[in-house]
Amino acid sequence: MRSCILILFFITTLCNVVTAQTCNQKGQLPNIPFKICSNIISQTLQNSCTGTIIPDTCKTLSPRTDANATWYSFTSSADDSLGFVIEPFDLGDDFNWVLFDMTGRTVAEIYSNKKATIASDWSNMSGITGTSNAGTDLLNCHTEDNPFSAIPQISKGHQYLLLICYNGIVIPNKTGFKLTITKGIKSVVDTAAPYIQKVYENSFNCSASKVTVIMNKKIACNSLSVDASNFSITGFTGNLINANVLCGPANTGDTINIYTDTKLSTGNHQLIIHSDNLNSKIADECGNTVIDGETFSFSVVATSELKIDSIEKIGCKVDSIIIYFNKDINRTSLASDGSDFNFTGPSNIAIRKVVWYGAYIKIDFAKKVTIGGNDTLVIQKGTDGNTLIDDCGTPIPEGYSAILNFPDTIATNFAYKVGYGCLYDTIHFSNDGNNGLDEWYWMFNGKVSGSQYPSFTNIDSGENHLYVYFSNRRCSDSLSTLISLVHKNFDVSFTMQDGACAGDTVPIINTSLGAIDNYVWEFGDGTYSSSPYPGFHIYPTDKYQKTYIVSLTASRGNTCYKSFKNSITVLPNCYIAVPSAFTPNGDGLNDYLYPLNAYKADHLIFRVFNRFGQIVFETRDWTVKWDGTYKSLQQPSGTYVWTLDYTDMDTGKKVSKKGTTVLLR
Incomplete structure (x- = not known):
C-alpha cells in the first residue's frame, strides 16, 4: 500500500509526496479531524492535497x-x-495507515516524534488493509503478501487520530474508502453525552458577569443558541443575554461564555443546561446531546484586587508567554511598548511586543528562551505612567511579581561503541542525561529501547538507521541518522597438500578472514607456532607411512575461539611404483590399480591396456584409481599392460615407465 491511513492516540500515517494543492477543510488536517461517530464510515476524497513529511518508521x-x-x-x-478494516471503493487503489498515541503530545509532534507511532501498514499491496489477527508485526513494512498489521492495544483516556491517506490521482467525490471498526467498537465510537467539567464567573463591564463553562469535550458551535436559552442559573434574578462557543477551526469548542445583564451575587449557584426555546439541545459533532437538566454547582466570590490568575504552561524554547488575570484588563492601561513588565533571571528576557486579549495578555520575546531556570516577572509602571488597570479602575499593585520556570533545552547527543562477537556484533549507545533528561527512545533498525544505555545485537554491516527522541518532560529533541558499521566477524581456515614425502617442505597457507588477535598452530608432530603465516613445515623422517592432523585455533579477545583442521599423510619415501597385481573384489585390500607415492610426479599420464591393445583406463591424476572396469563393465581376469609418463618435480626430468599387472577375481 503506497498511500496511507493514520490512527492517532492521536493517529497519523505517511504517503509519498504528491503534487497537489494545500487543503485545510475539516478532516484534511490533524488539528481539524473528523470524529469517529459510527463503526462504519464511508468517505470520499474531495481533491488532491499536498502533505507534510512524517518520520518514517x-x-x-x-x-x-x-x-x-x-x-x-x-x-x-x-x-x-x-481492529479495523479499510476497504477502497476501487480495490485497485492503494492505502496505508499508521497509528499514533498523541496523549500528552501536540499535533506538531506528528511530524517530528517517531515515538508516537503505535502501528502502521506500508505493504506494497492495493485493496483492503487494516489490523487483523493475520498480521504478524505492529509495524508492517513493505511486505508483498500481507496488507495487515497486528492488532494494537489502546488505553482508556488516551487520545488518538485516524488518518487515511491515498497516493494517487484523486477523482473528486469518487475516490474514497469505507472504514469499518471491527474490534473495540464501544471504546472507539463516540456515543457518550457531553457534560460540564467546570464553571466559573468573571466580572464583565464591572456591572455584569461572564460565566465560563468548560465541557468535557468539544461541542458543535452551531448547536448552541446565541440567546443563552440553553441555560439557567439558580439564585440569579437577572437575565442571561447571550452565549457563545470559543470555536476552533473545526467549528467546535469546549469553552462556552454566558453573559448576564447584571452581576451575579456572591455565594453558591447552579448552572443548568436544557433545551432552548426551539426545543434544540447542545450537541457534540457526533450528535450526542447534553442530557436535559445537566447541572453544575459553582461559587461567586467577592474580588476587588486585580491579580495574575495563572500563566500559560511554559514549553520548550518559547518565544512568548500568556499571562491570565482574574479580571479583564482595560486596554488603554497597557503600555504598547511592554514597559509594564520586567523580567529578571538567567534567561535575560527582552520584550518585543505585548498583545491585549481582555483577561489575558500575550508577551512576545525578542528571542527564544534557551536557558533553563527561574525568572521573575515584575509588573511596574509603564511609560504611560501607570500599571495595569481593570475595567472597573482597580490597578494591580506596582511590584506585583510571579515566578516563571523555564525548562532546560536539550540536544540529541549520544555516543556509541561496538562490541565484536563470534557470531554477531553488538552496538552500545549512551546519553549523558544532562539538562534533566529522563526519557529516552531509541529505534535502531526497527528495534526499540527506552533505556539511557541501550544495546542492540546482530547489527548489520553497512548503513544502519537510528532514530532517537530525548525528553525532560518539557523539552524534547529528535534525530534520524545513518550509522555506517563494518561487521568484524571472523572465519578460520587454511590450505595445505594432503600428502608429502619425508623431508619435504610443505607449504601451509592461512586463508582465515576477519579481525583475529591470536593464532595457535599445531602441526601434529609435537611442534607449534603462533605466527599468522607459518609459511612451510618439514615433517620428520619415519620408516612407516604416517598421517598428521594439523589444526589452527584463532581467537579474538578472551571469549571468542574458532578452530580448523586438515590432515597430511607423510611417506617414508616417494619412489613411484605400480603394483604387479590387484584384486577388485571390494574387500578393501588391493582393490585398485594406480601409481603409488606419486606426490612428486608432474604432468602425469597413466594408461592401462587390455590384451587387444585397447585403452581401458586413463588418468592424469595419480589419486584417481582403476577399479577393473571399462565403460562400467567388469573386465576379465588376466594380464594388462600399463604405461606411466611424468616429470620429476625435484629434477625436472621426464620419466617414462611401462609394465604389466595381473587382474585377479
Whole structure:
C-alpha cells in the first residue's frame, strides 16, 4: 500500500509526496479531524492535497507524507484492542495507515516524534488493509503478501487520530474508502453525552458577569443558541443575554461564555443546561446531546484586587508567554511598548511586543528562551505612567511579581561503541542525561529501547538507521541518522597438500578472514607456532607411512575461539611404483590399480591396456584409481599392460615407465 491511513492516540500515517494543492477543510488536517461517530464510515476524497513529511518508521529512501489525507480522532473509553478494516471503493487503489498515541503530545509532534507511532501498514499491496489477527508485526513494512498489521492495544483516556491517506490521482467525490471498526467498537465510537467539567464567573463591564463553562469535550458551535436559552442559573434574578462557543477551526469548542445583564451575587449557584426555546439541545459533532437538566454547582466570590490568575504552561524554547488575570484588563492601561513588565533571571528576557486579549495578555520575546531556570516577572509602571488597570479602575499593585520556570533545552547527543562477537556484533549507545533528561527512545533498525544505555545485537554491516527522541518532560529533541558499521566477524581456515614425502617442505597457507588477535598452530608432530603465516613445515623422517592432523585455533579477545583442521599423510619415501597385481573384489585390500607415492610426479599420464591393445583406463591424476572396469563393465581376469609418463618435480626430468599387472577375481 503506497498511500496511507493514520490512527492517532492521536493517529497519523505517511504517503509519498504528491503534487497537489494545500487543503485545510475539516478532516484534511490533524488539528481539524473528523470524529469517529459510527463503526462504519464511508468517505470520499474531495481533491488532491499536498502533505507534510512524517518520520518514517520503516527503513525507506523516499519521504512519506500525509498527502491526500483524511483524519479522524477518538478518545478510548476503555483499555481495549483496536481492529479495523479499510476497504477502497476501487480495490485497485492503494492505502496505508499508521497509528499514533498523541496523549500528552501536540499535533506538531506528528511530524517530528517517531515515538508516537503505535502501528502502521506500508505493504506494497492495493485493496483492503487494516489490523487483523493475520498480521504478524505492529509495524508492517513493505511486505508483498500481507496488507495487515497486528492488532494494537489502546488505553482508556488516551487520545488518538485516524488518518487515511491515498497516493494517487484523486477523482473528486469518487475516490474514497469505507472504514469499518471491527474490534473495540464501544471504546472507539463516540456515543457518550457531553457534560460540564467546570464553571466559573468573571466580572464583565464591572456591572455584569461572564460565566465560563468548560465541557468535557468539544461541542458543535452551531448547536448552541446565541440567546443563552440553553441555560439557567439558580439564585440569579437577572437575565442571561447571550452565549457563545470559543470555536476552533473545526467549528467546535469546549469553552462556552454566558453573559448576564447584571452581576451575579456572591455565594453558591447552579448552572443548568436544557433545551432552548426551539426545543434544540447542545450537541457534540457526533450528535450526542447534553442530557436535559445537566447541572453544575459553582461559587461567586467577592474580588476587588486585580491579580495574575495563572500563566500559560511554559514549553520548550518559547518565544512568548500568556499571562491570565482574574479580571479583564482595560486596554488603554497597557503600555504598547511592554514597559509594564520586567523580567529578571538567567534567561535575560527582552520584550518585543505585548498583545491585549481582555483577561489575558500575550508577551512576545525578542528571542527564544534557551536557558533553563527561574525568572521573575515584575509588573511596574509603564511609560504611560501607570500599571495595569481593570475595567472597573482597580490597578494591580506596582511590584506585583510571579515566578516563571523555564525548562532546560536539550540536544540529541549520544555516543556509541561496538562490541565484536563470534557470531554477531553488538552496538552500545549512551546519553549523558544532562539538562534533566529522563526519557529516552531509541529505534535502531526497527528495534526499540527506552533505556539511557541501550544495546542492540546482530547489527548489520553497512548503513544502519537510528532514530532517537530525548525528553525532560518539557523539552524534547529528535534525530534520524545513518550509522555506517563494518561487521568484524571472523572465519578460520587454511590450505595445505594432503600428502608429502619425508623431508619435504610443505607449504601451509592461512586463508582465515576477519579481525583475529591470536593464532595457535599445531602441526601434529609435537611442534607449534603462533605466527599468522607459518609459511612451510618439514615433517620428520619415519620408516612407516604416517598421517598428521594439523589444526589452527584463532581467537579474538578472551571469549571468542574458532578452530580448523586438515590432515597430511607423510611417506617414508616417494619412489613411484605400480603394483604387479590387484584384486577388485571390494574387500578393501588391493582393490585398485594406480601409481603409488606419486606426490612428486608432474604432468602425469597413466594408461592401462587390455590384451587387444585397447585403452581401458586413463588418468592424469595419480589419486584417481582403476577399479577393473571399462565403460562400467567388469573386465576379465588376466594380464594388462600399463604405461606411466611424468616429470620429476625435484629434477625436472621426464620419466617414462611401462609394465604389466595381473587382474585377479
